[in-house]
Amino acid sequence: MIAIAIDDEPIALDVVRAHAAMVPFIELRETFTNAFEAASYLQKNKADLIFLDIKMPDISGIDFLNSINNAPMVIFTTAYSEHAVQSFELDAVDYLLKPFSLPRFLKACNKVYELYNLRNKSQADELHQSIFIKDGYEQIKVKLNDILFIEAAGNYAKIFLQDDTSLSTRITITDMQLMLPANKFIRTHRAFIVARDKVSKFDKTQVTINEHIIPIGATYAQCMQML
Incomplete structure (x- = not known):
């Protein structure tokens, strides 16, 4: 399952990269500190999942998600809890509150993988x-x-x-x-x-x-x- 991560903080991207490397079914192909570069990437490349920060300087993660046609599945990653309800209204798969542990990250990925298989009409989710x-x-x-x-x-x-x-x-x-x-x-x-x-x-x-x-x-x- 192909994923990208968007966060204006390089250290936060390092955490996502390290955690994703431990999840066998996630291929974190690209990371971005600039949301507009990520949008350009998505116009030309396939992604099944976005790890998306909410509070970024130029555009919020929520506005970014609203701007994408046929958006991939999304796991929000943020230090702020007040956007949780709004994120689920946008059908986000999960909402990770920083700092999050590897088990909590894995649980979110498991949810994504299950939904991924359901959407692709696969056999029972292994x-x-x-x-x-x-x-x-x-x-x-x-x-x-x-x-x-x-x-x-x-x-x-x-x-x-x-x-x-x-x-x-x-x-x-x-x-x-x-x-x-x-x-x-x-x-x-x-x-x-x-x-x-x-x-x-x-x-x-x-x-x-x-x-x-x-x-x-x-x-x-x-x-x-x-x-």
């Missing part, structure tokens, strides 16, 4: 059935159906899989939750997320998945009614 987990310098694809539960370990998350193996990745449990679809996973405890369809039984204090006993925290007990 990404919707899997996530990419960073392991050292590699990104490992993990099928959502293979995940039993996730356990926090400081700034790491340990992912337990159906084949009795596990993966550890440097990400907080909260950021991990952002990467997972809420209809498939539920937080049971400040240190645990479980796959809804893998739960064999539960009561007020614990969940059972295979031979694993996972606690239910008081804060999350009410959420278990939606399991």
